[in-house]
Amino acid sequence: MGTLDGMGAMEETAAGTAPETVHADCVECGEPTEYPESVRGATRCPVCEWHEAQRTACSG
Numbered sequence: 001m002g003t004l005d006g007m008g009a010m011e012e013t014a015a016g017t018a019p020e021t022v023h024a025d026c027v028e029c030g031e032p033t034e035y036p037e038s039v040r041g042a043t044r045c046p047v048c049e050w051h052e053a054q055r056t057a058c059s060g
């Protein structure tokens with residue numbers, strides 16, 4: 001019962017402690033972003049992301 005056993009283990013982990021996502025730091029200001037650390041490339045917090053969007057919009 002390999003597959004069933006694996007699923008059971010996952011369920012047990014979820015019930016025990018809530019999976020805590022490690023958030024990546026913002027490359028601009030160092031604040032924690034909404035993105036998990038596993039995300040590749042530059043990550044920005046909502047504020048810096050907004051600023052970046054404004055910059056891009058204006059330079060267009």
Ligand SMILES: [Zn+2]
Pocket residue numbers: 026027028029030031044045046047048049
């Ligand atoms: Zn930021």
